[in-house]
Amino acid sequence: MATFAGVFTNTVFGIILTYTYMALWHERPQLGEYDVAQALAFVWIGQSVHMTVMLMGGGFEDQLIERIRTGDIAIDLYRPADLQMWWLAAEVGRAAFHLLGRGLVPMLAGALLFDLALPASPGRWLAFLVALAFGVVVSFAIRYLVALAAFWLLDGSGVTRFASLVAMFFSGMMLPLNVFPGALGDVARVLPWSTMMQVPADVLLGRHQGADLLATYGFQAAWAVLLLAAGRLLQGVATRRVVVQGG
Template sequence: MGVFPWVAWYGFRRYTAYPLSSAAEAVTNTVFGFMRAYVLIALWHARPALGGYDVADAVTFCFITQAMIGPVQLFRGLELSERIRSGDVAIDLYRPVGLQGWWLADDIGRASAEMLLRSALPLVAGAVVFDLNVPSAPGLAAFALSAMLGVLVSFAIRYLVALAVFWLHDDRGLQSIALVMSLFFSGMILPLVVFPGWLASIAQAMPWAALVQVPADVFLGKHTGTDLLGALGFQAGWAVALLAAGAALTAAARRKLVIHGG
């Protein structure tokens, strides 16, 4: 077995080492899920069929997004930021594997652990209380693929933000901007389908839509046939573009470190 599967495996083990902590986060996500669900129910009762959703779609969307918080890591960046600040990234760059590949493998292990320990409870609790729209087996398979692509896009965005520390030295401002963009344009706060026409078009074309909105719409069956292929292609396209940008920025960061004697 190659290096990257081992890195992913150890990342998975690291993030499953404290299951009680993950359980507490799952409970928090579930509680906030119910709070959001009742807000959305009130909104859809006032505006039926808003954005092409009915009430059941809106409530299902709510619990899907709560289940996706952990895997796509909306609220936290990469530990790489701190390693760059401390200089420990020099050790990472000495490894005989690519920096981006190493951290991607670790993040895949993390996302797998989060999905196992944090995603099930919000969905199960929501299904017990509300009549959620649950897709068929092919729909669930399509959702699983879309969720994995969402994790890739999420990693690529967070990796670019982390690499900015090579030049900014302090990423707190950039992390705050990234958090706001992720929450607003991913569909986490409100489904992007309720945005006004021009804003919805812009938001749905941005990479953050691949994190939550697209997987949720796949789960709800809003994308079928060639439209489903287009939605998955949208996510894959942003993943490839952002990972390519990450590879280019990694090369630039390596040159900068070497030039400065690192």
């Protein structure tokens, strides 16, 4: 039922945002170097994948924070499985479910209701899925770092909410990063959050092709490796703590 409700919500918000973007692009044609059809496609890409990359939080990090708070994390650390890879495996499965369960119907609804600049080439869709997979890993890596902060904080809800707001703004979910002015736009496009939605959307819209597409994958992979390594380092520091809250 939650999935059905989510599909309905994403579709409704997609329609609302579509008319907002239509009004904006009517006043500023080619804003962010998008035409109207590309801008509208961007809206529906966002509504289709934001749960896949979990931009609004509320995923595994809440469970991990609670296990740290209660001390149950000690049990997890004794298991014959790497803690970070355990949660990453679960996150990949969750992302795949949401891509199919909450992504397909909103995209189809948007394509039926509006003129979207969606590609007919299967290769472009495959390239998009690869970029989206990198975005899922980067999203996980950031949220894993956020969850580990619970080893030092009495309550992790504040930092998770703040992280969600940052992700929403700097991923392009609220507005394409291409329309951000000056230095703000330049900085936003090189931050890791851009790999979650802006980059996959631009790949699907054909803005990265050939050698540029490979460089884009390299950019995403670099952030994924860096953030996963940071998570591994912080995990090592955190699990050496003598006292775990609640346990």
